[in-house]
Amino acid sequence: MRSHHVLLCTAVGALTASAPVWAQSSVVIGGMLDTGVYRGFDGVAQVGTIQRSNVAISGYEELGGGVKAVFRLSTRFELDTGSSEGAGYKPLWHDESTIGLQGAWGTVRVGRAMTAMWANDWKFDPWANFNRIASPAWQYWHYLTPSDPFANNGTAEYGRINNGIFYDSATLAGFTVRWSGSPERDPGTTRRPLSAVLEYGQGAVAAMAAYERNSIGDKDVFLAGKYTFGAAAVMAAYDDSREFASASIARSVTLDATYRAGVFTYKAGYGLQRLNGVRNQFMSLGADYALSRRTILYASLGNRQAAHTSFGVGISHSY
Numbered sequence: 001m002r003s004h005h006v007l008l009c010t011a012v013g014a015l016t017a018s019a020p021v022w023a024q025s026s027v028v029i030g031g032m033l034d035t036g037v038y039r040g041f042d043g044v045a046q047v048g049t050i051q052r053s054n055v056a057i058s059g060y061e062e063l064g065g066g067v068k069a070v071f072r073l074s075t076r077f078e079l080d081t082g083s084s085e086g087a088g089y090k091p092l093w094h095d096e097s098t099i100g101l102q103g104a105w106g107t108v109r110v111g112r113a114m115t116a117m118w119a120n121d122w123k124f125d126p127w128a129n130f131n132r133i134a135s136p137a138w139q140y141w142h143y144l145t146p147s148d149p150f151a152n153n154g155t156a157e158y159g160r161i162n163n164g165i166f167y168d169s170a171t172l173a174g175f176t177v178r179w180s181g182s183p184e185r186d187p188g189t190t191r192r193p194l195s196a197v198l199e200y201g202q203g204a205v206a207a208m209a210a211y212e213r214n215s216i217g218d219k220d221v222f223l224a225g226k227y228t229f230g231a232a233a234v235m236a237a238y239d240d241s242r243e244f245a246s247a248s249i250a251r252s253v254t255l256d257a258t259y260r261a262g263v264f265t266y267k268a269g270y271g272l273q274r275l276n277g278v279r280n281q282f283m284s285l286g287a288d289y290a291l292s293r294r295t296i297l298y299a300s301l302g303n304r305q306a307a308h309t310s311f312g313v314g315i316s317h318s319y
Contacts, residue, residue, distance in 0.1 A: 027059035030319055035079040038133060038312020041304055050300060050314045051130050053079045054095050060102070070107065071099040090152045098166065106169040113166050115147045115195035116178035117210040117222055118159040124208065124224035124235045126258045126267040127286065127300075133310045134284035134300035136271030137237070140252035143275065144243040145212065145220040148193060150186045161193050174202030182215075189215040204228045217244030231260040250275045263290040281305050294318045 034051040056074035063069055074095035076085040085094060093112065100109030113119070121142075122128040127135035142158065151157035163184045169177040181194035195212040210222040224237035234257045241250045252273040259266045267286040272279070284302040291297060294317055301311040 023062045023064070025059065025061040027057065029055070029057055031055040031074070032316060032318050033079055034314060034316040036298075036312045036314025038300070038314070039308065039310055041302075041307040041310045043308040048080045049078055050133055050312055051127075051316055052085075053077055056095070063101075065103075067101060067103040069099070070102050070109070072096050072109075072113075086152060089155055094152075094160075096160070100166070104170060106167060109166045111164065112151070112160055112162050113164060113180070114159050115161055115164075115193075115212060116166070116168075116180040116197040117195045117212045117220065118142070118147055119180075120178060120197055120199060120208060121210070121222060121224065121237075123206060124226055124237050124256075125254070126235075126256045126269060127284075131286070131300055133312055134267070134269060134286045134302045136254040136256065136269040136282050136284060139282045139302075139304065140250070140254065140271045140273045140280075141222070141237070141239045142212075142220050142241050143239070143250035143252065143273070144241040144248055145214060145218045147195070147212070147214060148186075149214060149216050149218075164193075171201075174200050176201075186215045191215050191217055218242060219244070233258045248276055264288065265290075 031054045032052065034049060034053050035047065036050040037047050038050055039045045054074050054076040056072060058072040060068045060070045073093050075093050076095050077083060078085060084092065096113045098109040098111035098113050100107060121137065122130065125135055125137035129135055129137035129141065132138055146156035146158050148157045148161040151160060151162045161180065161182055163182045164180055165182065166180045167178065176199045178197040178199065179195065182192055185192055191213065193213065193215045195210065197208060197210045200207045204227055206226040208224045212220045219242045221240040222237065224235065226233060226235040237254045239252045250273060252271060254269065254271045256269040265288040269284040271282040282302065282304050286298060286300045289297040296316045298316070299313045301309065303309045
């Protein structure tokens with residue numbers, strides 16, 4: 001019996017020694033679920049998306065030398081009906097479909113994703129540029145500047161580009177450089193899209209400066225800052241959005257604040273826009289109640305000129 005045990009151990013050891021060394025890897029399924037009951041700015045009461053719902057598959061593989069292969073596939077959908085967001089004209093992996101490399105020098109990805117500006121502006125809005133009722137950013141930022149005028153089967157996309165290259169540098173002394181663009185031109189256009197960001201974040205201070213141009217020449221300049229003190233934070237942003245074909249100009253300023261008190265987070269927002277000289281104003285309030293680290297009950301209220309006041313309550317769960 002002892003000799004058989006020795007032979008078995010020897011065989012297992014030999015197989016282990018001859019087997020390839022598999023790189024460490026990870027695949028994660030995550031996302032966010034959101035829905036609510038609200039009255040829109042059109043005065044219609046409804047059940048539906050106030051923020052956004054998505055499911056994402058992401059992961060990495062260690063390649064050695066501090067380098068990883070990374071990927072992300074994410075699609076968005078309407079929780080109240082189960083249908084894909086923009087079914088019929090948006091692609092299946094509407095939110096993101098990228099693969100890339102990550103190292104000490106930063107991260108490079110290729111595919112479809114949010115531009116450098118759109119992927120990072122949310123940090124300067126209490127509602128993360130994500131709430132259709134209360135977010136001043138949602139109402140006014142990048143008003144005339146779709147990131148890709150043809151990305152959704154020939155229709156405009158606000159946020160993402162197709163056939164893109166995306167770079168995020170390592171952070172040095174609080175500064176991070178971000179860039180996105182494409183070597184391809186859309187049919188009938190003469191320009192290649194690009195987006196560039198310089199971001200700073202250290203201690204209580206955060207700031208961002210961005211420039212973006214799409215494939216038909218629309219341009220956007222975005223500046224934002226945030227200061228956090230204790231449980232409170234204040235933030236401000238300026239956006240200058242210009243449409244090339246019509247020479248239209250939309251300039252906006254947003255001012256916002258948040259305050260955390262235990263499981264509650266209170267929010268207030270204000271936006272002022274001048275669209276070709278016409279003044280528009282937006283005001284909003286909101287409150288979040290954290291049932292847990294992942295599950296939030298929230299209330300939102302927004303007032304927009306020449307429209308009904310919109311308000312609603314919702315629930316979101318991150319997984």
